[in-house]
Amino acid sequence: MDDLHDHTLVSGLLNDWNQGVSPPVVPNLAERVRQTQSVRAKRPYHAIAVVSMLAVLGIVSWLGLRSLRSSDSSIASSENHADIVASKTQKGDTSEHSESMSDWNQEAERLLAELKSATHQMEAETLALEWELKIVKAKARLREAKLEQIRAEQARAWLIANVAVLSENEASAIRNRGKIGQP
Amino acid sequence: MHAPHSSLEDLSNDAVENDGESDRDLAHRLSTGSSGALEEVIRLHGEHLHRLIGNLMAWNGEVDDLMQELLLKAWKNASSYRGEAPLRHWLTQIAVRVCRNQHRASRRWFNHLIRFGKLETAKTNGPERTSDDPRWDATQQAMSRLSHSDRELLVLFYIEQQSIESISAQLAASAETMNVRLHRARQRLKKLLEATANG
Numbered sequence: 115m116d117d118l119h120d121h122t123l124v125s126g127l128l129n130d131w132n133q134g135v136s137p138p139v140v141p142n143l144a145e146r147v148r149q150t151q152s153v154r155a156k157r158p159y160h161a162i163a164v165v166s167m168l169a170v171l172g173i174v175s176w177l178g179l180r181s182l183r184s185s186d187s188s189i190a191s192s193e194n195h196a197d198i199v200a201s202k203t204q205k206g207d208t209s210e211h212s213e214s215m216s217d218w219n220q221e222a223e224r225l226l227a228e229l230k231s232a233t234h235q236m237e238a239e240t241l242a243l244e245w246e247l248k249i250v251k252a253k254a255r256l257r258e259a260k261l262e263q264i265r266a267e268q269a270r271a272w273l274i275a276n277v278a279v280l281s282e283n284e285a286s287a288i289r290n291r292g293k294i295g296q297p
Numbered sequence: 298m299h300a301p302h303s304s305l306e307d308l309s310n311d312a313v314e315n316d317g318e319s320d321r322d323l324a325h326r327l328s329t330g331s332s333g334a335l336e337e338v339i340r341l342h343g344e345h346l347h348r349l350i351g352n353l354m355a356w357n358g359e360v361d362d363l364m365q366e367l368l369l370k371a372w373k374n375a376s377s378y379r380g381e382a383p384l385r386h387w388l389t390q391i392a393v394r395v396c397r398n399q400h401r402a403s404r405r406w407f408n409h410l411i412r413f414g415k416l417e418t419a420k421t422n423g424p425e426r427t428s429d430d431p432r433w434d435a436t437q438q439a440m441s442r443l444s445h446s447d448r449e450l451l452v453l454f455y456i457e458q459q460s461i462e463s464i465s466a467q468l469a470a471s472a473e474t475m476n477v478r479l480h481r482a483r484q485r486l487k488k489l490l491e492a493t494a495n496g
Contacts, residue, residue, distance in 0.1 A: 117480065117483075120483050120484070120487055121483065123487070124451070124455060124483050124486060124487070125455050127432065127436050127490070128436070128451060128452070128455040128456055129455065129456065130428070130430060130432065130433060130436065131352075131433055131436040131437065131440065132348065132352060132456045133427070133428065134426060134427055134428035134430060134433040135348070135351065135356065135425060135426060135427060135428075136425045136426075136427045137344055137347035137348045137351055137360075137425070138347075138360075138361070138425055140361050140364065143339055143343065143364070143365070143368070144335040144336045144339055144368075146365060147335060147365055147368045147369055147372065148335070150365055150369060151369055151372065154369075
């Protein structure tokens with residue numbers, strides 16, 4: 115019963131509430147709807163423009179931060195170079211590290227060239243020494259050969275001399291034998 | 298019981314009465330952007346829709362903007378209207394959805410603004426009064442303080458004269474649930490009216 119009473123009460127109140135107002139007349143409502151539709155149809159272009167502007171702002175900010183980092187590194191250049199390079203490399207800033215690496219690479223190449231040159235010189239000296247040794251050995255062998263020749267000539271002379279002595283002795287013995295056999 | 302609607306096309310299936318060929322023709326002209334179609338929709342249904350939106354929002358907020366939003370959605374989805382229900386019903390469903398979406402969005406913004414202390418009270422667009430009955434003010438105040446779901450239910454049932462079955466189909470709930478919710482909404486409105494009357 116109460117519910118029915120409430121139903122009737124609410125129904126009457128809400129109908130009075132609905133009838134108690136008049137919606138305002140909106141002038142040119144259709145035209146406004148068309149304009150809104152037209153604007154919304156262009157929304158993707160607005161979105162693209164906004165995204166592009168944000169991208170440009172992002173790039174400019176990034177470049178600014180990068181230049182700040184560069185100026186920081188130039189201010190600190192009077193300090194120990196190797197320490198700065200190591201520190202910046204740890205922080206992810208490899209720009210100065212790259213420059214140092216380039217210098218160090220050139221120095222290493224120069225030293226390598228010098229080392230190669232020295233190596234070539236040493237190799238040439240070694241070769242010369244080897245040839246010198248060979249010459250010395252050859253001279254020694256020549257000297258031995260001469261000595262051998264001298265010995266051979268001496269032996270031959272001795273033999274010749276001995277043969278002559280023996281021949282004289284033999285002839286003398288023969289002659290003496292004949293004298294002995296004669297009556 | 299009706300099955301819940303999945304899209305705006307389904308809403309046109311709830312045929313109670315049908316204005317027939319003229320509604321289909323008007324929707325077709327609207328979908329093709331024909332000259333004068335939008336003006337005719339406004340002429341035939343504008344006042345009812347404006348009043349409905351005002352009631353659903355308790356005449357708070359930008360009712361004119363919501364009316365525009367409703368017409369834009371109707372224009373955009375006019376090709377999906379199949380003419381199986383009167384165009385007035387189809388437009389009513391869109392109005393209910395537009396107001397519900399606006400209520401959710403405004404609640405989010407309102408909470409953000411309150412948090413940052415930039416807004417103390419919501420802007421209220423008062424309707425053009427045609428009655429001097431003091432009970433109107435009490436009802437207006439009570440309806441403003443009701444939750445949007447309660448207000449939506451009361452407006453659809455008592456002012457739009459929709460059946461419980463039709464409302465339950467729109468809100469994807471059973472008729473029994475709707476009856477219970479309607480009873481509770483009535484009780485809450487009654488309490489608010491009593492609180493207003495007591496000062």
